[in-house]
Amino acid sequence: MNDANDNLADSKPGRFVDEIVLEDLARDTFGRPLLTRFPPEPNGYLHIGHAKSICLNFGVAALHPDGRCNLRFDDTNPAAEDEEFVEAIQEDVRWLGFQWNGEVKFASDYFEQLYEWAEKLIREGKAYVDSQSLEQIRENRGNFYKPGIPSPDRDRSVEENLDLFRRMRAGEFEEGQYVLRAKIDMQSKDLKLRDPVMYRIRKVPHHRTGDEWCIYPMYDWAHGQSDAIEGITHSICTLEFQNHRGLYEWFLEALGIEKPPKQIEFARLNLTYTVLSKRKLQQLVEGGHVSGWDDPRMPTLAGMRRRGVPPAAIRNFCDRIGVSRKDGVVDVGLLEHEIREELNRTAPRRMAVLRPLRVVIENFPEGEALEVEVQNNPERPEEGTRKLLFTREVFIERDDFMEVPMKKWFRLSPGAEVRLRGACIIRCNEVVKDASGEIVELRCTWDEQSKGGAPADGRKIKGTLHWVSAAHAVDAEVRLYDRLFHSENPAGEENFLEHLNPESLEVIEGAKLEPSLGELAVGEVVQFERLGYFARDRESTADGRPVFNRTITLKDSWAKIAKSGA
RNA sequence: UCCGGGAUCGUCUAAUGGUAGGACGGCGGACUUUGGAUCCGCUAAUGAAGGUUCGAGCCCUUCUCCCGGAACCA
Numbered sequence: 001m002n003d004a005n006d007n008l009a010d011s012k013p014g015r016f017v018d019e020i021v022l023e024d025l026a027r028d029t030f031g032r033p034l035l036t037r038f039p040p041e042p043n044g045y046l047h048i049g050h051a052k053s054i055c056l057n058f059g060v061a062a063l064h065p066d067g068r069c070n071l072r073f074d075d076t077n078p079a080a081e082d083e084e085f086v087e088a089i090q091e092d093v094r095w096l097g098f099q100w101n102g103e104v105k106f107a108s109d110y111f112e113q114l115y116e117w118a119e120k121l122i123r124e125g126k127a128y129v130d131s132q133s134l135e136q137i138r139e140n141r142g143n144f145y146k147p148g149i150p151s152p153d154r155d156r157s158v159e160e161n162l163d164l165f166r167r168m169r170a171g172e173f174e175e176g177q178y179v180l181r182a183k184i185d186m187q188s189k190d191l192k193l194r195d196p197v198m199y200r201i202r203k204v205p206h207h208r209t210g211d212e213w214c215i216y217p218m219y220d221w222a223h224g225q226s227d228a229i230e231g232i233t234h235s236i237c238t239l240e241f242q243n244h245r246g247l248y249e250w251f252l253e254a255l256g257i258e259k260p261p262k263q264i265e266f267a268r269l270n271l272t273y274t275v276l277s278k279r280k281l282q283q284l285v286e287g288g289h290v291s292g293w294d295d296p297r298m299p300t301l302a303g304m305r306r307r308g309v310p311p312a313a314i315r316n317f318c319d320r321i322g323v324s325r326k327d328g329v330v331d332v333g334l335l336e337h338e339i340r341e342e343l344n345r346t347a348p349r350r351m352a353v354l355r356p357l358r359v360v361i362e363n364f365p366e367g368e369a370l371e372v373e374v375q376n377n378p379e380r381p382e383e384g385t386r387k388l389l390f391t392r393e394v395f396i397e398r399d400d401f402m403e404v405p406m407k408k409w410f411r412l413s414p415g416a417e418v419r420l421r422g423a424c425i426i427r428c429n430e431v432v433k434d435a436s437g438e439i440v441e442l443r444c445t446w447d448e449q450s451k452g453g454a455p456a457d458g459r460k461i462k463g464t465l466h467w468v469s470a471a472h473a474v475d476a477e478v479r480l481y482d483r484l485f486h487s488e489n490p491a492g493e494e495n496f497l498e499h500l501n502p503e504s505l506e507v508i509e510g511a512k513l514e515p516s517l518g519e520l521a522v523g524e525v526v527q528f529e530r531l532g533y534f535a536r537d538r539e540s541t542a543d544g545r546p547v548f549n550r551t552i553t554l555k556d557s558w559a560k561i562a563k564s565g566a
Numbered sequence: 567u568c569c570g571g572g573a574u575c576g577u578c579u580a581a582u583g584g585u586a587g588g589a590c591g592g593c594g595g596a597c598u599u600u601g602g603a604u605c606c607g608c609u610a611a612u613g614a615a616g617g618u619u620c621g622a623g624c625c626c627u628u629c630u631c632c633c634g635g636a637a638c639c640a
Contacts, residue, residue, distance in 0.1 A: 013579040013589080041640050077639060134638055143636045144568045179638055189569045191636050200638035219640050242570055243635045265571085267633095272577085278640095320589065322579050324572090327633060331577045334590050344603060379603065410601070419599060453599050464599050530600045558601045 013322025017060055017264055021234060025064065030233045030259045033066035035101070037232050038093070039074045039223070042085035042207070044278040045293045045300045046092040048314065048335070049269040055318035056266065057236055058098040068101035070230055075108045076222045078206035086207070088293075092301040096311050107217075107226045108208045114217050114225055115169065117255055118180060118198060122161045126254050127198060128154060129164040130181045137179070140186075141194050148186035148194040168201055171214045175201045180215075184250060192247045196220055224248040227261040235261045238268040239327060267327040273483045274299050274332055275491050289500060290484070296537075296549045297484045297504050307481065308525040308535025308551030313342040329489070339552050343525060343533045348376045348383065351421065351466040352528040352548075353512045354478055356395035358441045358470065361426060363448075364392040369469070372452060374422035388514060390423040393470035395512045397530075400465045401442065403431055408561055410463035412442070418463040421529060425450040425461055466529045473512035477547045478534065480506040511548075518546060525551060 021034060036057040040050065061067035071093060075081050090104065121127040130137065130153045142148040156164075168178055180199040188194055198221040203214045227235045235248075242265045252260035268276075275281065276299060284290050284298070293300050296307035304314070317338040321330050351374075364370075369389040376383040396412070405413035412418045417427045430443035449456035453464075487499035517536075520526065525535045532553040539547050 014581095019582095039640090043640080074640065080639075137638075138636080141636060146568090146636090148636095176638070191569080194636085197638050202638085216638095218638075223640085239571070240634055241640090245570085267572090320578075324579075326572055326579095328578065331590065334578070337590060340602090349600080374599095378600080408601090421599060461599080463601085466600075527600085527602085530602070532602095554600075554602050556601075561601075 012319065015056065015060070015323040016325070017056065017234070017236060017266065017323060018063060020262075020264060021060055021064070024233065024262070029262075032231055032233065032259070033068065034061060034064050034234070035068050035070065035230065035232050036061050036234050036236060037070040037072050037105075037227065037230065038100070039072045039107075039226075039237075040089050041074045041077070041080070042082060042089060043077075043080040044085060044282065045302055046089055047276055047281065047298075047300045048271065048274075048304065049276040049299075050092075051096060051301060051314050052269040052318050052321070052323075053236070053238070054093060054096055054098060055315055056323055058100075059318075060234070060236070069098070070102070070105050070232070071100035072105035072107065072226060072230070074219070074223065074226075075106055075206070075208065076217050076219060078202060078204045078216060081207055083207045088302065092305075095305060096301065097315060105226075105230060106208060107222050108206060110222070110226050110229050111209060111213055111217070113229060114222060117225060118217075118221075119162065119165065121182065121254060122165060122180075123158055124254075125158060125183065127161070127180055127182050128156050129161050129168070129178050130154075130195075131178055134176060137197070141191065142186075144191070150186050151181070151195070154183065154186075154195070165199075168199070168215050169213070171203070173201055175203055177201065182221075182251070182254075190243070190246045192220070192243055193250065196247060220244055220247050221251065224251050224261065224263070225255070228252060228255075228257045232261040235263045237263060237265055239265050239325065240268075241265055265325065266323050267325055269321070270327070270329040270491075271299065271335065272329055272332045272488045273485050273490070275485070275496055277491065280491065280496060283497070284484075287497065289497065296479070296481050305523075306535070306537065307549050308343075308523075308533060309339055310342045310346065310525070313339045316342065332483070336552055340533075340555070343527065343551065345379060347525050347527045347533055349374075349378070349529050350517055350526045351388075351468055351514045352476070352478075352517060352531065352534070353395045353397050353466065353468045353473075354480075354508050354528075354531065355398040356468075356473075356510065356512045357398040357401055357439065359394050359396050359426070359467075360441060360443050361392050361394070361446045362429070362443055363445045366392055368392070369471075370423070370451065372423045386516060388422065389469050389472055390420070390467075391469045391471050394420065394467045395470055395473060396420070396442075396465050396467050398439075400463075401428075401439070403439070406562065406565055408565065411465060412463065416463075417447075417461055418465050419450075419453045419461045420467045421464050422453055423451075423467065424448075424453060425455055466531070468512045468514050470512075472515050474515055474518040475545050476511045476513050476517070477541050477545055478508040478511040478550065479537070479547065480508065480550045482506075513546070513548075517548075520546070527554075530554065 038057045058069045061069040130151050140149040179197045181195045184193045199215045294302035294306045373385045400411045425447040426444045432441040434440050482504045484504045486501040490496040490499045520536045522538045533551040534548040537547040537549050
């Protein structure tokens with residue numbers, strides 16, 4: 001290090017948005033405090049892609065003392081939206097660790113103001129009621145290479161427009177009969193400026209305004225104006241809205257809004273082995289490919305929460321990937337890394353055997369128990385220790401025994417010695433099989449001088465296994481989750497559903513847990529030593545067994561050795 | 567053929583005219599009562615061609631490739 005700044009500039013990726021904000025604040029572009037907003041449409045559950053936007057919007061605001069971020073529901077399409085999502089979204093934002101400015105906002109709160117502004121534009125000759133059909137409007141809009149053709153209604157009088165628009169609101173017309181359009185420029189190279197639709201008639205009750213309205217504003221008409229009403233300074237959205245910026249600015253200008261909000265676009269998140277489009281996620285749910293929006297395999301915040309992913313891991317991930325205008329695909333391994341990193345710091349260690357193999361310690365007295373003390377988290381000694389009972393019969397992982405060991409195999413095999421974590425050293429003397437040749441039990445002896453796991457003579461014991469006392473074990477169901485897709489880019493496949501990973505869920509019925517896990521609270525995450533991180537699920541099986549979801553495995557360097565050796 | 571964006575290690579991202587750096591991954595090693603963690607090392611990039619400059623990833627020109635745009639969705 002030849003420069004202390006090297007450490008400061010360090011590893012945190014930049015956010016170009018921060019620089020824009022800094023500049024605007026320096027020259028007081030807006031004459032009001034920094035205000036961003038997170039504007040979900042309440043028509044689905046939030047996912048990891050939304051988390052990027054949330055972290056950005058709230059994060060930018062948090063960088064400045066007067067900075068705030070609103071939560072505003074963009075609820076302008078009653079046909080798609082539902083109260084169910086309004087609740088869920090708020091819960092997800094809070095869970096992620098953010099607090100919005102004041103009350104929750106709704107675009108529907110501004111319907112009246114929007115309506116008045118629309119009349120104002122009509123009076124100024126900047127909007128008109130069009131009676132063309134949807135098809136005609138589309139046809140007359142032209143295309144990338146062909147200019148549009150003005151609607152026959154384009155020069156309707158202000159009086160007639162006002163009358164028609166008021167009657168639209170009053171419900172005198174059928175859906176599709178009329179729309180209100182902004183009168184801009186049918187020749188514009190920016191197709192969004194070819195007289196965009198502002199209002200359509202929809203005789204559908206709205207989740208908040210009920211039957212009060214039968215005309216609803218389009219996104220472009222509602223969004224920028226909602227920003228203006230709230231005093232938003234920086235309206236941060238994803239790249240696909242770049243094409244809307246001209247229109248966003250046109251409306252604000254036409255209304256004479258002073259110091260209008262500034263729209264800034266960034267690249268939305270894409271993740272390998274993951275789909276993030278609302279429609280595809282919905283297909284997964286409705287097609288029964290997952291158990292619901294909060295299935296632990298879903299990239300939804302609800303799913304990740306249930307899986308055991310800590311919110312801090314998601315926040316750190318969002319910091320890590322940075323924010324730019326370049327669309328790319330983030331390796332899901334980076335998310336997994338952040339999850340492991342966070343959980344390694346915070347998750348208490350426990351022992352659990354997924355696929356039990358009975359081990360009988362022949363020289364250990366029947367009916368007796370040896371009390372051993374193990375650390376709750378070697379990473380954080382301050383979290384103390386707990387007591388475990390070691391007995392004559394214990395379970396170890398079937399995967400930890402190999403009758404004919406491979407090279408570099410440090411675990412148990414006939415004649416070999418291993419340590420049972422925190423307890424003692426055992427040697428395998430005999431393999432007991434059933435009639436079909438399957439191994440049913442191991443007969444072992446223990447080294448009485450190795451209580452706690454340390455050999456009295458200091459000999460090296462390379463393998464350490466986790467174990468559970470057979471007499472004290474709690475039975476559990478454990479759900480092992482893996483990536484939902486085996487295609488790196490499922491969204492890019494002809495039919496993404498054909499690329500579902502058939503092994504994304506494996507249910508283990510007969511897992512054996514150390515006793516303390518029987519009482520773990522729902523949602524708590526622990527490390528099953530040597531296996532991975534597991535969260536207690538809200539579902540329990542009929543017989544009252546606890547259910548655990550695997551959040552993520554530990555890194556498994558043995559898997560690599562075994563693979564290369566094979 | 568139009569308009570708007572974007573191109574830096576395999577991936578994400580810094581460097582804002584002055585030594586192309588970090589993270590993830592991969593590879594190798596040390597250590598280890600989790601084959602975990604930790605630590606160390608290595609690997610690997612400026613889309614192309616010209617130009618300006620003492621000096622270009624950065625500025626200019628041309629080209630190439632990628633993404634978005636022709637909803638009464640957001």
